[in-house]
Amino acid sequence: METAFHYLVRIKLIRYKSPDEVEFFVVEEKKFENQNPILAREAAFNWYQNYIDVLLQSKGIEYYSDKQAREYLESFFKDDISGKIRIENIEIVNGFEINKLLSYGIGIFLVVDIPKDEKHDVFKHKKEDEFLIHGIGVGSIFSYDTENIVWNLDSELDYYQHFKYETRNSERDIVYCDRDEWEEGYRDSEPGSYRILETPFDWTGYDKPYWWGNAEEQETNVEETISLDEIIERGEGKQIEFKPGLINWPNSTRNIEYEVAKTICAFLNAEGGILIIGIADKSSKVIGINFDKISKDEFLREFTRIKCHYLPPFIAHKINGEFREIESKEIFLIAVEPCKLEPIFLYNKKDNNNTLTKEFYVRSDAGSRHIYDIEQVIKYCREHWK
Numbered sequence: 001m002e003t004a005f006h007y008l009v010r011i012k013l014i015r016y017k018s019p020d021e022v023e024f025f026v027v028e029e030k031k032f033e034n035q036n037p038i039l040a041r042e043a044a045f046n047w048y049q050n051y052i053d054v055l056l057q058s059k060g061i062e063y064y065s066d067k068q069a070r071e072y073l074e075s076f077f078k079d080d081i082s083g084k085i086r087i088e089n090i091e092i093v094n095g096f097e098i099n100k101l102l103s104y105g106i107g108i109f110l111v112v113d114i115p116k117d118e119k120h121d122v123f124k125h126k127k128e129d130e131f132l133i134h135g136i137g138v139g140s141i142f143s144y145d146t147e148n149i150v151w152n153l154d155s156e157l158d159y160y161q162h163f164k165y166e167t168r169n170s171e172r173d174i175v176y177c178d179r180d181e182w183e184e185g186y187r188d189s190e191p192g193s194y195r196i197l198e199t200p201f202d203w204t205g206y207d208k209p210y211w212w213g214n215a216e217e218q219e220t221n222v223e224e225t226i227s228l229d230e231i232i233e234r235g236e237g238k239q240i241e242f243k244p245g246l247i248n249w250p251n252s253t254r255n256i257e258y259e260v261a262k263t264i265c266a267f268l269n270a271e272g273g274i275l276i277i278g279i280a281d282k283s284s285k286v287i288g289i290n291f292d293k294i295s296k297d298e299f300l301r302e303f304t305r306i307k308c309h310y311l312p313p314f315i316a317h318k319i320n321g322e323f324r325e326i327e328s329k330e331i332f333l334i335a336v337e338p339c340k341l342e343p344i345f346l347y348n349k350k351d352n353n354n355t356l357t358k359e360f361y362v363r364s365d366a367g368s369r370h371i372y373d374i375e376q377v378i379k380y381c382r383e384h385w386k
Contacts, residue, residue, distance in 0.1 A: 004163050006033035007044040008109045008130065011051065012142075037160070038168050041197070044108050048134070049200075051106055059314040066200035070136050070144075071341050074317050105137015110156050131155065134199045146206060150176050153196035160197070170198045175207035182209055228326060228333075231274070235284050236366040239273035242281045245289070246332065247302050257302075258348070260334075261310035264319055265346040266361040266368035267336035268311075269384070273363065278331030288329025296323065299332070310346050315339060343381050 011028045030047060034040040049063075055073055056063050063069055109130040131152045135142050160167055177191035191207050205211050236242055241263050245256050260275065267273035278289045289299065300321075307316050318337040323330055345358040360377050361368045371377050 002113060003033065003035060003037055004114045004159055004165075005037060005110050005112050006031060007037075007040050008032070008111050009044050009048050009051075009106070010109060010142075011106045012104050012137075013055075013106070037165050038170065042168075045134070045199075048106065048108050052136075055106075060312075061314060065202065067202055068341055072314055073136055105135055105142025107132050107135025107137060107142045109133065110152070110159075134201060144201075146176070147178055147180065149201070150174075150178075150194055150196075153199070154194055157195060157197055167197060171195055172198050174203045176203065177207060177209050177211060179212050228324060232276070232279060232284060232286065232326070236281070238363050238365060239267070239271060241273065241275050241366070241368075242279035242284060243275065243277050244280050244287055246277050246299065246306070247294075257306050258310075261306055261346055262359075262361050262368045262370075264307075264334070264336050265311065265344055265359075266363040268315065268318065268339045268344040269361060269380075270338060270363035272336050272338040275334040275336065276331055277334065278329065286327045286329055286331065288327075289332060291330070303332070303334075310348070311344065312347075315344055340385075342385060343377075 009030045009032070030044075032040040032044040032047070034043070052069050052073070053063050056069060059072055061068075061072055109132055111130040112127055114127065132142065132144075132149065133152050133156055134149075135144060137143065157167075157171065159165070172195070174194050174196060175191050176194055181187075182190045187209075190209070231240060232242075234240070243256060243260055243263070246260060247257050248255060260277070263273075263275050267275070279286055291299075294302070303321055307319055311319070318339060319334065321332055321334040324333050325331075343360065345360055348357050348359055349355065360371050360380075362371060362380060363369070371380060
């Protein structure tokens with residue numbers, strides 16, 4: 001007996017191990033079908049979850065929520081960690097065609113098996129049409145656009161109900177506010193109620209208007225958008241810091257790379273920030289980066305080394321840098337995203353025995369504050385990561 005649809009788990013992974021090294025992962029598709037489609041669905045989600053577990057284990061992390069997995073697996077799906085690498089030509093990777101419209105991720109798709117005809121014209125989908133119902137990734141194939149996902153899950157349940165397939169008590173009701181409908185003024189019907197089949201995605205908060213961002217905050221953000229010149233003119237602050245260099249200078253007692261790592265760690269544990277290399281931290285004078293003694297490629301390798309040496313590897317995707325030019329001089333801008341799930345400790349080898357210590361830094365005004373007292377660390381973590 002032909003079923004109306006089956007499930008497909010598609011995997012397409014890439015990771016930028018360093019600014020000049022790209023690693024392609026397994027490209028795979030696995031089909032799940034059963035005369036009782038809910039069993040195929042359960043098998044697809046189990047296989048998907050096993051793969052997610054393996055990816056997290058590669059980062060030394062155990063799975064505890066879909067939200068956490070999305071946070072920590074981002075580096076497998078980001079288009080570009082350095083802002084420099086672009087794949088422009090078509091390549092064949094494990095038999096899979098890759099072009100410049102890159103799309104990476106791991107997703108569960110419903111694939112239509114019964115073609116659209118007069119008997120089934122209630123459906124918009126043709127035979128072999130597929131649509132994403134759950135996944136993590138970037139690009140048109142894997143992008144988890146919640147509005148499209150809601151409609152996809154709604155369509156999935158339509159199939160089950162029309163063909164009278166059992167759902168094994170996996171149905172649930174969600175309330176969702178459609179961003180496009182709300183912003184176009186159709187507010188009498190928003191938020192709307194939907195009945196879907198259960199997935200690991202957490203719909204908490206999506207029932208409120210402006211889950212995509214508060215209207216007043218958006219207006220404030222537009223007003224507060226400033227140029228790089230204005231950032232430098234304003235000087236250092238809670239989310240801005242300057243450093244004259246990235247690596248230690250010969251015959252100097254100043255440990256510049258350690259200062260850079262402390263700042264990054266503090267930004268991670270606070271609200272994020274921007275660290276600009278090539279600006280004097282006391283006078284805010286643009287001095288630029290001297291490429292007579294180090295090439296740009298060597299500079300990027302040093303940037304990667306500092307991240308790997310002082311900070312845990314799973315957080316590297318939150319620390320991205322790119323070269324900029326100002327006043328005819330080149331500087332290096334490091335953007336640090338806040339870590340929203342857990343505290344980040346800086347690894348520091350202090351003595352000749354290479355004893356490893358873990359240090360905790362937070363941002364305070366225009367500086368990075370080292371919190372020594374364990375009780376204060378716990379208190380900060382409880383308040384910051386509620």
